[in-house]
Amino acid sequence: MTTSDKVELAVIGRQRPAVIEALSAEFTLHEVSLDDVAGSLGPAAERIRGALSNPMIGLSAATMDALPKLEITTLFGVGLERTDLVAARERGIVVTTTPVLYEDVADTAVVLAMDVARKITSGDRWVRAGKWAAGGQAASGKRFSGKRAGILGMGRIGRMLAKRLEAFDMEIAYYDPRPAPDVDYTLHPTSVELARESDFLFLCAAGGPGVGHVVDADTLAALGPEGIFVNVARGWLVDEAALVDVVTTGTIAGAGLDVFSDEPNVPAALVESENVVLLPHIASNTFETRDDMDRCVIENMRSWFSTGKAITPVPAPVQ
């Protein structure tokens, strides 16, 4: 097979080396400039049949227009808010995700909540600064077990989180615009009412086009001065200015944040705060899960071009 016989793929945004290496053996890959998809591809744009992207970049209708032969797009992750599913459906483009990361994200939610409550990261900082050896008295934390957990978004991650929190004897409640009929947890009518009845408020909601702030200033205020907020979803689902305000004024006790509105930038007031734990969007970033996600992307692409079937396609949106 010569190079020109191979199916051609567009590589949109940062992709994992293992994926590039595996697919390069079977496909011809073209790196794409995000600023000028058609221009950076030149004549190859007309031949691209598959695209590799990730949820933070997604696939816009404009990019689809630039790639008229596009059949499939793989997203390295599960978020769909930057991929135009309606436009994809209209063009017959299959979109696949990597639905193998839920456990890691649920784990991250648990560890962030416990870390903030029990002062783990700040305690480590205190020990490393020599303050314990100098005779200081360690700060007390808040108990984690037995508290009230509020989960915003009872999807797959929310359910896995709830299962974990049950083992800590927590009372679990949730808010979801689509109530989950198969769970027994208390459903509150609004985010604000959930926050008011929670010691820990976990944001596990999916973002989507047109979704505004799921957590706004009122929700954070309702959480109260003993409350801890955890975000493993998306930064832009939270009013970040309000979050900075409630953390720095003590309106809430603290926050554990894996995601931010303008990554990789984190508001300076949070970087200076002792009451937060700040992660670089690593909720699904484990060797094991990234390997599983690699395989998922590779196998979707292989399967589509050998059998005409994707392995983990996103259902087409309801018309």
Next chain:
Amino acid sequence: MTTSDKVELAVIGRQRPAVIEALSAEFTLHEVSLDDVAGSLGPAAERIRGALSNPMIGLSAATMDALPKLEITTLFGVGLERTDLVAARERGIVVTTTPVLYEDVADTAVVLAMDVARKITSGDRWVRAGKWAAGGQAASGKRFSGKRAGILGMGRIGRMLAKRLEAFDMEIAYYDPRPAPDVDYTLHPTSVELARESDFLFLCAAGGPGVGHVVDADTLAALGPEGIFVNVARGWLVDEAALVDVVTTGTIAGAGLDVFSDEPNVPAALVESENVVLLPHIASNTFETRDDMDRCVIENMRSWFSTGKAITPVPAPVQ
């Protein structure tokens, strides 16, 4: 009632202000120098009927000898390794602990393991240092859920830990010189064999007089380069020099440590390591639990001197 009518208590080592305040209203309290118990009390030594201590100081036979009228000692905690229970039994001295802290300690074991595996504290450090904003690629962690947990010591903390880890779909095994007939977890015949079959090794054993290193160099080596060690028990139950060696050479992947051999001193090589999380002995240090422990000490003392019964006495050792 004049001061001289009040029962007199010795205060041995640091005690919580709330305990001192509450008991001062009903008892006459005397602070004791640890170097010279009898000398620092003077004639009051002959009148002391109760003592407040903590597990890290305990109550020696020599101190009992210096307090001939001693009836009861409260320990603020649950460790008994520095209290001479045989000498207490011989003298008819009741020893009480505060068995209200197990959940917090089990929680700390979980968060330490997850924190090391998922690079939470080191990730926060990385974000705060501006390395994410500067365009760096975050380090991957290890998956926590679904792994193999080895628990050294299947007592109350070990059981609560196991319950929590089950919710993370972990395979649980243990080693305990006294096997627990009521649990279904796999029992290994030695610490080394448990370590060899574990991704996470949790030390939850009770210390006791004459107990040497429960975790030695061989056990740590058996854990291997992907293994993570967690200690929420006592620093002196581990060969700390061997621990420093395996962490700094990569013989194990990392460690989460709440306790050390010579607190508050932490080996410099650990302070400089990126693969450890270091806590200032806070496994039970939450506001809620410390309040419960305060009440437990206060109520034991009150109950003993009003009814002749302690609330949470330690069973006398078998002769």
